[in-house]
Amino acid sequence: MKKTILITGSTDGIGLETAKLLARKGHNILIHGRNKTKLNKAYEHLIPLTTSEKLKAYQADLSNMPNVMQLAKTITDNHSTIDVLINNAGIYTTPSPQTDQGLDVRFAVNTLAPYLLTKQIAPLMPETGRVLNLSSAAQAPVVLEALRGNIKIDNANQAYAQSKLAITMWSFYLAQEHPSNWPSIIAINPGSLLASKMVKNAYGIEGKSLSIGAEVLVKAALDKDFENASGTYFDNDSNTFSAPHNDALNSEKNKALVQTIESLLQKLV
DSSP states (O other): OOOEEEESSOSSHHHHHHHHHHHHTTOEEEEEESSHHHHHHHHHHHGGGSOGGGEEEEEOOTTSHHHHHHHHHHHHHHOSOOSEEEEOOOOOOOSOOBOTTSSBHHHIIIIIHHHHHHHHHGGGSOTTOEEEEEOOSOOOOOOHHHHHTSSOOOOHHHHHHHHHHHHHHHHHHHHHHOSSSSOEEEEEEOOTTBSOHHHHHHHSSOOBOTHHHHHHHHHHHHOGGGTTOTTEEEETTTTEEOOOOGGGGOHHHHHHHHHHHHHHHHHHO
């Protein structure tokens, strides 16, 4: 049975490689990008692998929460069902670390945008649906005042690691709060130091094959091994479900984080 799969940040890197694999399998693919030119290029790259009926492209700046809301509305208007949402878009370094809304861009793109998109898209998803949230081996305790934008994080690695623990924490929280009538929510480390633009810019290395990350995302989207995995963390470095950072296992910290996110979003959208 062919599925409709939305992949954020799919104009390059793991997102584009995942879209290629899924397109070849005949699924309906919704790609997303911030830059119109790159989005068009990705579309042209994918169209030989599928058909125009099975490939749609959506543009949105995920650092801007009203843009995220508009993206969700457009998708809702155009599609009755989304089977899989892959929250892949992420950012590590940038010349402008603060968004127009006063947030650290890592928290905005890596944490808040996927949370907001998930909440908006979830009504379109069947109980058998899956939300795959890109986490990382890099996870650091979340400073809620930094998430709110009240404290500046000067170290890019620290900001990134906090944002990736934050997406892992809200994945666990939503999975616990919605044990039924909701899609599965799974946090995934697709693999460390893969050959993405992010890794090249951050570390100046080529990195390992992107197929490592793309293949695990395809498995997580389709395979039975992930059928009952809601509220878990899959570490592709060890190729197994494992424990994330201890904070993600703390229900009170998860709740406080989600309350902070909800409070922020009320002001931002």
